[in-house]
Amino acid sequence: MDHRSTLDPQHRSASRHLEAQHRRPAQLTDHMTNFSALIEHWFEDASLQRVTPLHGGVSAEVHRVDLLLGNQTPFSLVVREHGSQHSGHPVAIEHALLSALVELGLPVPRVLFADTTGAFSNNPFLALDFIEGDTILVPEQLEPRIDQAATLLATIHQQSITSLPDLPQRVDPLPEIFEFWPGGKEWRPLKHFLESAVLPLYPSTLQLLHGDFWPGNLVWHNNQIRAAIDWEDAAIGDPMSDLAASRLEFRYLVGQSGMRAFTACYEQHQPIDWPRLALWQVYVAAAAQHYMGEWGLPKDRENHMRNVALTTIREAASSLLGQAPLPC
Numbered sequence: 001m002d003h004r005s006t007l008d009p010q011h012r013s014a015s016r017h018l019e020a021q022h023r024r025p026a027q028l029t030d031h032m033t034n035f036s037a038l039i040e041h042w043f044e045d046a047s048l049q050r051v052t053p054l055h056g057g058v059s060a061e062v063h064r065v066d067l068l069l070g071n072q073t074p075f076s077l078v079v080r081e082h083g084s085q086h087s088g089h090p091v092a093i094e095h096a097l098l099s100a101l102v103e104l105g106l107p108v109p110r111v112l113f114a115d116t117t118g119a120f121s122n123n124p125f126l127a128l129d130f131i132e133g134d135t136i137l138v139p140e141q142l143e144p145r146i147d148q149a150a151t152l153l154a155t156i157h158q159q160s161i162t163s164l165p166d167l168p169q170r171v172d173p174l175p176e177i178f179e180f181w182p183g184g185k186e187w188r189p190l191k192h193f194l195e196s197a198v199l200p201l202y203p204s205t206l207q208l209l210h211g212d213f214w215p216g217n218l219v220w221h222n223n224q225i226r227a228a229i230d231w232e233d234a235a236i237g238d239p240m241s242d243l244a245a246s247r248l249e250f251r252y253l254v255g256q257s258g259m260r261a262f263t264a265c266y267e268q269h270q271p272i273d274w275p276r277l278a279l280w281q282v283y284v285a286a287a288a289q290h291y292m293g294e295w296g297l298p299k300d301r302e303n304h305m306r307n308v309a310l311t312t313i314r315e316a317a318s319s320l321l322g323q324a325p326l327p328c
Contacts, residue, residue: 033081033121035065041120042113042127045070054078060086060232061123064130076130077112081123088232089167091116091124096165097231098128104159107152107227131229133221137253141223146250146258147265148225149218153246154269156228157207157239170209170237171202173283180290182310190282190317199279206236213242214249240273244280248288248312252305256327263328278319278326285312 039048046067054062061081069075082091089097091114101108109128116124137145161167174194181191210217211233219227243266251259266272289309292302319326 033063033079033123033125035063035079035120038079038115038120038127039065039067043067043069043075046075049074060088065127078109078128078130079125080128081121081125083123086123086232089234091126093165093167094126094232097167097234098126100163100165101159101231103163106156106159107225108231109227109229131219131221131227133219133226135216135218135220137215138223142254142258143261144223145215145220146254146261149213149215149246150262150265151269152218152225152228153210153213153242154266156210156213157242157270159208161206161208161236164208164236168235169206170211170235170241171206172238173241173280174199177283177286180287182286182289182313187313187317189321190313193321194279194282202238202276204238204273207239209235209237209239209242211235211242213246215253238276238280239270240277240280241283243272244277245284247281248284248309251308251312260328267328272328274326274328275320278316281316281326282313282320285309285316289313 035051036048039046046069049066049068052064052066054064061083063079063081065077065079067075067077082088088094095111095114098108098111102110109131112127112129114124114126115121177194178191181187210228210231212230213228217228217230218225219229243263247259247263250262263272286309289306292305292309295302297305315324315327318324
């Protein structure tokens with residue numbers, strides 16, 4: 001996932017990985033891809049024009065590769081290498097997943113080819129269509145972009161999972177939630193409740209989860225979503241896990257009003273289990289505040305995000321303890 005900010009290109013955020021596998025940005029130290037040989041093998045009569053690193057990936061090394069095809073037509077692709085820090089899906093699973101999602105009609109990059117032989121790179125990689133666009137929440141287009149994003153997340157959750165490859169299940173935030181519990185007396189009542197309460201298991205059908213659905217993973221062109229990218233943490237399970245993470249990300253960037261608008265639009269298409277959403281909200285916000293000191297954020301940005309995360313936990317705690325409804 002590319003955690004470029006959708007409002008500030010220098011900002012890198014992450015409340016990702018609902019299994020709390022928060023990782024540092026991938027380094028290019030083990031990158032030794034022979035792009036010339038790769039292009040010669042896969043594209044007849046094409047010439048390599050340039051290779052541009054796309055910075056911001058967390059566990060993949062990502063490059064844009066520009067070609068000139070034999071008929072003099074420019075063509076671009078993206079090469080995603082699974083480097084030494086990769087802990088998402090292996091290339092074979094990611095390839096099968098993206099191919100299945102294309103067949104389902106979801107806006108995702110098309111896989112051009114994949115390689116695990118080591119013939120062209122030290123790392124296994126996927127080659128994807130390059131999709132022109134931006135990941136910016138344009139202020140004058142904020143409302144329609146929030147609505148489109150929420151609608152797409154609901155659409156993802158409505159897809160059949162029968163054609164998908166074997167994906168991990170994500171149905172229960174407990175007991176991992178206590179691994180990154182915030183310090184201080186304020187949180188003891190909530191911790192006691194979660195430790196002692198008999199919480200129901202996820203009661204519904206397993207649904208497709210993106211795993212990292214935030215504005216920076218949506219590519220826009222002409223004010224339409226062209227693609228949802230970075231499916232390396234996709235799973236099947238409780239859609240409230242996806243919704244909770246997305247709500248926090250939108251709140252970082254566009255405040256509580258943006259979060260509320262996202263949630264309201266999502267609820268027009270998909271039902272919301274508010275108690276389970278509150279539980280997942282505690283999970284993703286606790287994980288975020290625990291790890292964000294490692295993300296290299298500017299201090300003012302880290303303070304802002306930490307305050308948002310802790311406020312989110314407080315609100316979810318009030319809901320779970322029966323004191324106040326969760327902000328919708």
